Amino acid sequence: MTPRSAGLRLSTYYIAVFTAVGIHLPFWPVWLADKGMTAAQIGIISAITYLSRIVINPIMGHLVDRRGDRRRPMIALATAATLAFLMFSLVDGFIPILIVTALAIGLWAAIMPVGESLAMMTVHHHRLDYGRVRLWGSLAFIAAATLCGRLLTGVPPGVLVWLIGAAMGLTALICVALPDLRATPPGGTPAPFRPLLVSVPFLLFLATGSFNNAAHTVYYGFATLHWRAAGIGDDVIGLLWSEGVVAEIVLFAFSGPVVRRLGPGGLLLIAALCGVVRWLALGATTALPALAVIQVLHAATFGCAHLGAMHFLQRAIPTGLSARAQGLYASVAVGLAPGLMSPLTGWLYQTLGGGAYAVMAALSLGAAATAWLLMKRWDGGSALS
DSSP states (O other): OHHHHHHHHHHHHHHHHHHHHHHHHHHHHHHHHTTTHHHHOOOOHHHHHHHHHHHHHHHHHHHHHOOOOOOOHHHHHHHHHHHHHHHGGGSHHHHOOOOHHHHHHHHHHHHHHHHHHHHHHHHHHHOHHHOOOOHHHHHHHHHHHHHHHTTTTTSSSTTTHHHHHHHHHHHHHHHTTSSSSSSSTTTTTOOSSHHHTTTTHHHHHHHHHHHHTTTTTTHHHHHHHHHHTOOOOOHHHHHHHHHHHHHHHHHHTTTTHHHHHHHHHHHHHHHHHHHHHHHHHHHHHOOHHHHHHHGHHHIIIIIHHHHHHHHHHHHOOOOGGGGHHHHHHHHIIIIHHHHHHHHHHHHHHHHHHHGHHHHHHHHHHHHHHHHHHHHHHSSSSOOOO
16 A cells, blocks of 8 residues: 555545544534533533543453454444444433443544554554644534534534434445554564553653543533523534634644654643633633634644644554553543543533633643653653663
8 A cells, every 4th residue: 555545545534533523522512402401411421422431442452452453443333333323313311312322422432542543553654744644634523513503503403413423434434445554463462551551651641631631621512502602603603613623734734843843742731731721711701703813722722732642652652552552541531531520510611601611721730730741751762661
């Protein structure tokens, strides 16, 4: 497979994955509210979308590192997630929705760390620019969020189930064509896991990611509802979400020199410091001109954090541990931390409204502290040495 072909297949995969994310992330709270869920219940359901990763991601990481194969597990997960997600069309009430959420989102979320592991292996093997491959996912997110926002101005929220299910099904088909790189021979013995768990740089990395992802929970769970309550239309809300991702795309397009200059630790520190500014500003105003400026900081709070995390894992973790390290990062930093925070953010938003963002700013400050310590303790090489 040529580098051009490998890059094209990865880009197409990111397009499919983030089409689903672009519909789900901004507008799923609207579907939940339409089904009669309260803010507190939405917070609990949001928590399950994170906590379900804790169970499945370590299991998948171990199986993938043991097999060495990434593509076939991704096909199976995407297919199962598609079928599970369509079950939302059959359920009503808090408990049934909670159960289906745990199943569908757990399967769907498990694709991400395996896909990132395969992507970083492919990028390294073919000497590709990860940011320029990944930006196609961000473009898909923009298109999906913008078009879905316009669609919801005239169509009931029930259509979201079918749109997301279709995007997940497309992902399963595209996974068939992904590069079939392997880290170890099938049936081989994976590298021992314990050194990862006692590595100070890796633990600081996990702490930084955990603080940063937990700091996004009010934004991901309630930004759309908060802006709706301020009288902003769904079409404009879709544009606000998209604007943040446009800034992210610009960063990804120039990620090569940015990563070389700042390094993973510097990117994580910038993400955290900008998070403090972003969350305080979002809590202070819902004026559209101000929101248009604030949303540019998504390039830092998500874009810099994601680039920093992926390049840290690629540089600091041996290939034979890559799927488990990605899985552990997804379980703890992307799953456990925001999952534990989400029920509290539901209560915070119900009680404080936009004031809940002040707590998110405090979490970003914690991320800045651990990112600074990471830069002091990690020399840029293996985190296990």
